[in-house]
Structures are given as structure tokens and as C-alpha cells.
Amino acid sequence: MASSNFIKNVAIVGAGGNSGSHMTKFLLETGKHNVTAITRADSKTKLPPGVNMKQVDYADPSTIVEALQGQDALVITLSTFAPPGQQETLFKAAADANVSWVLPNEWSPDSTHEGLIRDAIPFNHMPDARKKIEELGMSSYIAVSCGFWYEWSLAIPDAFGINIAKREATLIDDGETKMSISTWPQVGRAVAALLSLPIQPEGGDQWRCLDRFRKRNVYVASFTISQRDMFESVFRVTGTKESDWKITHEPAEQRYKKGLEDMKKGDRSGFARQMYTRVFFKDESGNFEKRKGLQNELLGLPRENIDDATRAAEQRQKESPWA
Numbered sequence: 001m002a003s004s005n006f007i008k009n010v011a012i013v014g015a016g017g018n019s020g021s022h023m024t025k026f027l028l029e030t031g032k033h034n035v036t037a038i039t040r041a042d043s044k045t046k047l048p049p050g051v052n053m054k055q056v057d058y059a060d061p062s063t064i065v066e067a068l069q070g071q072d073a074l075v076i077t078l079s080t081f082a083p084p085g086q087q088e089t090l091f092k093a094a095a096d097a098n099v100s101w102v103l104p105n106e107w108s109p110d111s112t113h114e115g116l117i118r119d120a121i122p123f124n125h126m127p128d129a130r131k132k133i134e135e136l137g138m139s140s141y142i143a144v145s146c147g148f149w150y151e152w153s154l155a156i157p158d159a160f161g162i163n164i165a166k167r168e169a170t171l172i173d174d175g176e177t178k179m180s181i182s183t184w185p186q187v188g189r190a191v192a193a194l195l196s197l198p199i200q201p202e203g204g205d206q207w208r209c210l211d212r213f214r215k216r217n218v219y220v221a222s223f224t225i226s227q228r229d230m231f232e233s234v235f236r237v238t239g240t241k242e243s244d245w246k247i248t249h250e251p252a253e254q255r256y257k258k259g260l261e262d263m264k265k266g267d268r269s270g271f272a273r274q275m276y277t278r279v280f281f282k283d284e285s286g287n288f289e290k291r292k293g294l295q296n297e298l299l300g301l302p303r304e305n306i307d308d309a310t311r312a313a314e315q316r317q318k319e320s321p322w323a
């Protein structure tokens with residue numbers, strides 16, 4: 001539990017992963033935090049200098065409680081395919097170790113949107129996860145809604161329908177539906193800035209404090225864009241024009257339903273299509289900048305260049321987009 005008005009000790013699950021590594025980097029750069037990576041004993045993940053490491057055994061929750069002793073905050077980043085119950089084990093350990101703040105494994109589009117949570121299968125559990133933290137009664141959650149990861153998602157053709165390598169694209173409806181989305185570095189900056197805020201207001205500024213976000217969602221983004229905006233960036237990055245591409249159109253609801261059917265048959269591409277297509281429905285579920293507003297300015301987040309992020313996605317698609 002924090003002994004001052006600021007968080008000092010931060011534990012991260014997934015500190016060496018795609019998103020967690022950026023959170024770790026920017027937390028360290030603040031110079032305000034001691035960062036501890038919570039890892040399995042058999043983990044081979046490389047961690048940056050300055051990160052403490054505590055090895056745990058998920059079959060023995062007491063090892064996690066011990067690792068979390070003295071931590072002010074726990075940040076959880078887990079794969080969509082993490083074992084069932086793993087996050088709940090972390091919640092219970094955090095409560096037993098008196099960790100005051102938990103950032104659960106959301107890192108997603110708006111997890112308070114009823115239609116999105118109902119229809120996009122990977123998001124179904126998120127309200128229950130937040131409820132579990134509250135029921136345990138020790139920690140307070142802050143859920144970070146950041147949209148999908150841009151450089152990860154654009155690299156997967158079945159996600160946003162753009163296959164950079166093959167010069168093929170499927171535009172969902174007219175390709176103009178806007179959604180909020182983030183790069184990994186932007187969310188790393190957001191987490192570092194968020195956990196550097198005073199817990200209680202200081203200096204008469206009632207807005208810049210963690211208590212403002214206690215048991216709430218924080219909304220951040222790199223861009224609020226459409227498929228067409230992504231496509232235009234891809235043109236610039238690849239030096240191509242629309243006539244160089246094979247372009248088809250597909251209604252959002254049709255693509256979503258087909259994705260569900262394919263997923264039930266064990267097709268991994270169906271999993272991606274149903275999840276991503278849901279944010280392109282006309283209910284604006286993906287555009288939380290419009291519906292909820294962003295905390296980018298409060299957290300001091302920079303404006304980013306979409307073409308730089310698109311270059312990163314192009315490189316990932318050449319290598320291993322699912323890694």
C-alpha cells in the first residue's frame with residue numbers, strides 16, 4: 001500500500017511482452033517507480049536493466065502473494081489465450097498482499113459498451129473481472145481502454161481486412177466507420193503517466209489524480225480512424241495507389257457472423273474476424289473518443305504519426321504477425 005501520495009512500487013505481469021515491454025520501458029523512464037516483473041520460473045523473457053524479477057508458480061498462489069508484498073500497483077498483460085482463471089488468481093493474490101491498485105488485462109476497445117461486450121467473445125469476461133476485484137475488497141481497479149493494438153492488428157489480414165503483402169483488401173461496409181486505436185508505445189506512455197499521478201489531488205488541481213479514475217475506465221488512443229484512413233496510410237508507406245490493389249466490400253454484420261461460424265469450426269481467422277468486425281458496426285462501439293472522450297491531454301500523450309505505425313505493421317506482416 002502506498003505510503004505517500006504517489007505510487008512507487010509497480011509489479012507487471014507480462015513485462016517482457018509486446019505491450020508490457022513498453023509499459024515497463026516508460027515506467028522506468030519516469031525515474032519515479034521501482035518495477036518488478038512477475039514471471040514464471042521457466043520464463044526465458046529478457047527484461048531491461050533496472051527491472052526486478054520475482055518468479056512465481058501459479059499452482060501455488062502463495063508464491064504470487066509473496067512476490068506482490070510491498071507493491072502499490074499491479075499491471076496485468078496476458079495473452080488472449082492465457083489459461084482460464086489465471087487473472088483471477090492474480091486478483092486474489094493482489095488482495096492478499098494488500099496491493100492498492102490493479103490495472104486488469106483489458107487493453108481493448110470500450111469494455112463498458114454493452115453490445116461490444118456481448119458480441120465480441122474475448123471481451124465477454126471483462127465486466128466480471130472488474131466486479132471480482134471489487135468483491136475482493138482490497139484493491140481498486142483502473143481499466144485502460146485503448147482500442148486494438150495498431151501495429152499488431154494491421155499486420156493480421158483477417159483483422160482489418162488489409163493484406164499488405166498481397167495488395168488485397170476487404171472494406172467493411174463503406175470503409176468509413178471510425179474507431180479509436182493505439183500503438184504499443186502510446187499505451188506504455190499512458191500507463192507510466194497514469195501511475196505517476198498523485199493519488200489524491202494536489203495544488204488545487206482536482207482532475208489530475210488517480211482517485212478520479214478509481215473503479216473507472218481511462219480512455220486513451222493514438223488515432224481515431226477508419227479502415228479507409230488506414231488504407232490511405234498503407235498507400236503512402238508502400239508507394240502504391242488504389243488501382244494497384246484488389247478491393248472487395250463486405251457488410252459488417254455478414255462478416256461478423258461468418259467469423260463466428262468459422263471460429264466454431266476451429267478456424268483461427270474466424271476468431272479475428274468476429275472480434276475486429278464488431279467495432280465496425282454502426283452503433284459506434286469502436287469510437288470511444290466520440291462517445292467518452294480521451295484522457296490523452298491530461299496524461300500528456302503526444303500526437304503520433306500514423307505512417308510510422310503503419311511501417312511497423314508492414315514489417316510485422318513480413319515476419320510473424322501473430323507473434
